[in-house]
Amino acid sequence: MASTSSLPALDASRLSISLTETPFPIPTGKTTTKAHTDHLLIVSWTSTQGWSAPQIVPYRPLSLPPTASVLHYATSCYEGTKLYRGYDGKLRVFRLLDNCxxxxxxATRASMPAPDPNELSKLVKELCRVEGPRWLPSETSKGKFLYIRPTIIGIDADLALHVAKEVLLYVVLVTWPENANSPTAIGDKETLPGFKLWASPEDSVRAWPGGTGNHKVSANYGPALKAHSEAEKNGFDQVLWLHGTDRMVTEAGGSNFFVIWKTKDGVLELVTAPLDSGLILPGITRRSILELARTRFNITSKWELDGRTVLATAVNVEEKDFMIVDLIEASEDGRLLAVFVAGTANFVRPVTEINVHSHSIHIDYDAIPHAALLRKWLADMMYGIEESQWTEVIND
Structure with a gap:
């Protein structure tokens, strides 16, 4: 068998494109996550042949043997990012290389071959270039986006428990409901209702030390759906995942979780859980929020927001562990000023209620403008209102 280092690497220059002759109808009316675009990117890998030549081909179902590794051993990981049509008519991606x-x-954590991030980024942008003009026409789609889902799965037809020897990398683009999760949703209670979170029960965790919670492997999400379903049955939107006997706050659903509060010493803090525990997914939106907050909230300043001038008090930005009792205490003391979640799917979404085993924490939507400002700044970058090194223009 050839050594891994001598096998062909993922190479975007080998890409071939075969365009469909029967494009799908563009959905009208209410969009869903079920509608996909006309093509997909596919490239395979084997332990003896390395990466094949990438292809953009007409959309088609995948064909898998019943004994495929992904179906039995969850050899799968994925990413989520978006293709934006800016208000200037240009297509953009946001921090795509970070996703790659x-x-x-x-992929490495799931014992699969790791695609070169630079080459994968080139391939994703090429698929966006192919699909963008038709699915996000510049004349009618300004301020809209498509969701990008790169995925890697093990496809060995072998029930033996071993590292995947055959994998498939594919990328699809899908539509997304035009609702409050959109970066362009107006920041008021009617169009951007706050999330209601339901604290996880003590017998349920999303991640644990030494596990895979800090990687985007598919096996993280299926087991979490039971608690998510219970939250929805009780009238809540997502689960606030707590960990350990001290009930440490980690994430909310599939999003990173942020708090703005005053410490007992009167210091205003923006706090989120740190990455060193191995429990937290290093979100791209999370990283962007921390970087923006550290540079723009370092001093008290006035900013424009939804046609008015607002005052944003300076905050200390902290990545540190905190417990659910800390949230409860801050709420009871009147020190809890804002809570929000952040991620590709939910973008930046305020939280207005947290239920902790029948104890409710209520958060004032309008107490401070910081979360709304972060949302605005990121959306402005994504849609070309503000120039940013985090975005790349795709010529279509």
């Missing part, structure tokens, strides 16, 4: 780097880490 995280996919490399996730």
């Amino acid at each position: 780097r995280r996919m490399k880490d996730s």
